[in-house]
Structure formats: structure tokens, C-alpha cells
Amino acid sequence: MDAVERPTFETTAAMEVYQYVERHGTAARHRVREMVDLSPEAFEKALTHLLSKGYIEDDGGTLTLALDVGSVxxxxxxxxxxxxxxxxxxxxxxxxxxxxxxxxxxxxxxxxxxxxxxxxxxxxxxxxxxxxxxxxxxxxxxxxxxxxxxxxxxxxxxxxxxxxxxxxxxxxxxxxxxxxxxxxxxxxxxxxxxxxxxxxxxxxxxxxxxxxxxxxxxxxxxxxxxxxxxxxxxxxxxxxxxxx
Structure with a gap:
């Protein structure tokens, strides 16, 4: 996801998951689910949506924003x-x-x-x-x-x-x-x-x-x-x- 791209969300659940990760920079997957208070099914659906749109990355259970701002x-x-x-x-x-x-x-x-x-x-x-x-x-x-x-x-x-x-x-x-x-x-x-x-x-x-x-x-x-x-x-x- 580019930093100039304004994020959009298809569901409230997806927005809540994204907002928690965005505000904290990085967060453990299980911690996010606890804090947004979603059922396991609703959380997985929201997270799958965010991963497919390239908004979030999942690195072994740690969620971070997936911003593409260039190389090393x-x-x-x-x-x-x-x-x-x-x-x-x-x-x-x-x-x-x-x-x-x-x-x-x-x-x-x-x-x-x-x-x-x-x-x-x-x-x-x-x-x-x-x-x-x-x-x-x-x-x-x-x-x-x-x-x-x-x-x-x-x-x-x-x-x-x-x-x-x-x-x-x-x-x-x-x-x-x-x-x-x-x-x-x-x-x-x-x-x-x-x-x-x-x-x-x-x-x-x-x-x-x-x-x-x-x-x-x-x-x-x-x-x-x-x-x-x-x-x-x-x-x-x-x-x-x-x-x-």
C-alpha cells in the first residue's frame, strides 16, 4: 500500500482491526483480536480482507502496516x-x-x-x-x-x-x-x-x-x-x- 493511498474498508470489523494496528505501529495478532472484541471467525475474515488489500502484513503472528515507501x-x-x-x-x-x-x-x-x-x-x-x-x-x-x-x-x-x-x-x-x-x-x-x-x-x-x-x-x-x-x-x- 502506498502512503498516498487513502485506506477504505468494506466492513466495520476490518476498519477496527486496521485502526488498532495503525495506532500501535505493530501488534501481536492475538492481542488485536482481544482488543477489537471480535469473534474468531469475524476477526479472521476482517484480517484476510486487510491482507488481501495489502493494508497489513502478518509476520509470524505480528501485524504491521504494509506501506511501500521504497528500497534500501x-x-x-x-x-x-x-x-x-x-x-x-x-x-x-x-x-x-x-x-x-x-x-x-x-x-x-x-x-x-x-x-x-x-x-x-x-x-x-x-x-x-x-x-x-x-x-x-x-x-x-x-x-x-x-x-x-x-x-x-x-x-x-x-x-x-x-x-x-x-x-x-x-x-x-x-x-x-x-x-x-x-x-x-x-x-x-x-x-x-x-x-x-x-x-x-x-x-x-x-x-x-x-x-x-x-x-x-x-x-x-x-x-x-x-x-x-x-x-x-x-x-x-x-x-x-x-x-x-
């Missing part, structure tokens, strides 16, 4: 080999730690809110009739060192735009990892028909603005005194990337 890529730069791939629920802890590491100086406000949302919802990927959330991660020896996140509204009037955040741990910067993560996010968005991505940064984060500008982003607007950083009011620079 391996890169090497200056002797460092790293992998860029779609994130999965096992990345949860490393992903939150990495986002918090990057936003620890208090200036990457959007990334801070992404980390808080992850912690609140306790799931890496979301995909429902209201929103979708896709993460790509950069890893070294299995450890998450960077991310690219796309927040995708499902409302028809907004479905051609998405919010993008990207970041790399400080100790791994300067090796092109952020650029590769950005490229992965842009390529995915373009392939899936998006016309514009957006991001917002405080005006004091000059390095972030330069990074975005170097990758084709432009300033779309400024909101005066929108943030309060270290007790000071700071402008918000609203940036956008528009596909040709």
Missing part, C-alpha cells in the same frame, strides 16, 4: 558506509533520540514537535483517512544517525503538499548524509505526485536556511516574532520546495 540504499563517503531506508517501528527509540539530539539547542522547533508527536502516539508510521507520516532513516551499523520525515495530510485540498523535516547527528555531519536524506525525501514526493513541500525555521538558524537553499528551497514568507527562543522573540522563515 547503501552509500559510502570518506570511508563511512551508511544505509538510507524506510523507517520501521523498531527504529522508534533511535529515531526519537536522534531528533532530540539535533533539536537540542532549541532552534529546530518543527523537529521538536515531530519528536513529541512520536512520543505521544508511540508509533513511527501513521496512515489513516486523516494523515500519513513517512520516515526515512540513515543508519550506521544499525544505529539511527539521521532522518527525513514527511507529514502528509489526506484532506483532498492539501494532498499535493507535505511538510518535510531532515536532520543528522552533529558528529556525522559534513559527509553528505543530510543531502542524501533530502534527495530521498524529494524523490519520493515527486514520484508520488506532490507539487510542493514546506518547512519552517527560526530566522536565527542560518545554517539550516543555507542548507535548504542549496537544495533548491526558497523563502515563501516570514512571520514576525513567531517563536520565543531563549526568552527572545524570533521570526519564522517559511520555506518551500516547488517541483517543476
Amino acid at each position: 540504499e547503501e552509500h559510502t563517503t570518506d570511508g563511512l558506509t551508511y544505509t538510507i531506508r524506510p523507517a520501521h517501528n523498531d527504529d522508534f527509540e533511535g529515531l526519537v533520540q536522534t531528533i532530540r539530539n539535533v533539536s537540542s539547542d532549541g532552534t529546530y522547533v518543527v523537529a521538536e514537535s515531530v519528536a513529541e508527536q512520536l512520543l505521544y502516539e508511540d508509533a513511527v508510521t501513521r496512515h489513516n483517512t486523516v494523515e500519513s507520516r513517512v520516515f526515512f532513516v540513515a543508519t550506521v551499523d544499525g544505529e539511527v544517525i539521521g532522518w527525513c520525515h514527511l507529514d502528509i495530510p489526506q484532506l483532498d485540498k492539501l494532498r499535493e503538499t507535505a511538510q518535510l523535516t531532515v536532520g543528522v547527528r552533529e558528529e556525522q555531519r559534513g559527509q553528505g548524509i543530510g543531502s542524501q536524506l533530502m534527495k530521498r525525501g524529494l524523490d519520493w514526493a515527486k514520484a508520488n505526485g506532490y507539487r510542493k513541500l514546506y518547512n519552517s525555521v527560526p530566522a536565527i538558524t542560518e545554517n539550516a536556511m543555507v542548507f535548504l537553499e542549496d537544495h533548491g528551497w526558497h523563502t515563501e514568507g516570514i512571520r514576525r516574532n513567531h517563536y520565543t527562543v531563549d526568552g527572545e522573540q524570533v521570526d519564522e522563515v517559511m520555506m518551500a520546495y516547488t517541483f517543476d
Whole structure:
């Protein structure tokens, strides 16, 4: 199932099973049946329907969302080999730690809110009739060192735009990892028909603005005194990337 595909359900039972798995990211098959309170027959029928539509995968009794957001890529730069791939629920802890590491100086406000949302919802990927959330991660020896996140509204009037955040741990910067993560996010968005991505940064984060500008982003607007950083009011620079 693609993240841009809005899920539809033929029965209430199928919807309830999907919603439980979607909200929890991954769940044991028997646990799902208990929580949605269906008879064994009704549960099996609903699950078979979801499996046949490609909405859910069953890995030895563990149910997960079946989102197809691309393949695994391996890169090497200056002797460092790293992998860029779609994130999965096992990345949860490393992903939150990495986002918090990057936003620890208090200036990457959007990334801070992404980390808080992850912690609140306790799931890496979301995909429902209201929103979708896709993460790509950069890893070294299995450890998450960077991310690219796309927040995708499902409302028809907004479905051609998405919010993008990207970041790399400080100790791994300067090796092109952020650029590769950005490229992965842009390529995915373009392939899936998006016309514009957006991001917002405080005006004091000059390095972030330069990074975005170097990758084709432009300033779309400024909101005066929108943030309060270290007790000071700071402008918000609203940036956008528009596909040709």
C-alpha cells in the first residue's frame, strides 16, 4: 500500500482491526483480536480482507502496516558506509533520540514537535483517512544517525503538499548524509505526485536556511516574532520546495 493511498474498508470489523494496528505501529495478532472484541471467525475474515488489500502484513503472528515507501540504499563517503531506508517501528527509540539530539539547542522547533508527536502516539508510521507520516532513516551499523520525515495530510485540498523535516547527528555531519536524506525525501514526493513541500525555521538558524537553499528551497514568507527562543522573540522563515 502506498502512503498516498487513502485506506477504505468494506466492513466495520476490518476498519477496527486496521485502526488498532495503525495506532500501535505493530501488534501481536492475538492481542488485536482481544482488543477489537471480535469473534474468531469475524476477526479472521476482517484480517484476510486487510491482507488481501495489502493494508497489513502478518509476520509470524505480528501485524504491521504494509506501506511501500521504497528500497534500501547503501552509500559510502570518506570511508563511512551508511544505509538510507524506510523507517520501521523498531527504529522508534533511535529515531526519537536522534531528533532530540539535533533539536537540542532549541532552534529546530518543527523537529521538536515531530519528536513529541512520536512520543505521544508511540508509533513511527501513521496512515489513516486523516494523515500519513513517512520516515526515512540513515543508519550506521544499525544505529539511527539521521532522518527525513514527511507529514502528509489526506484532506483532498492539501494532498499535493507535505511538510518535510531532515536532520543528522552533529558528529556525522559534513559527509553528505543530510543531502542524501533530502534527495530521498524529494524523490519520493515527486514520484508520488506532490507539487510542493514546506518547512519552517527560526530566522536565527542560518545554517539550516543555507542548507535548504542549496537544495533548491526558497523563502515563501516570514512571520514576525513567531517563536520565543531563549526568552527572545524570533521570526519564522517559511520555506518551500516547488517541483517543476
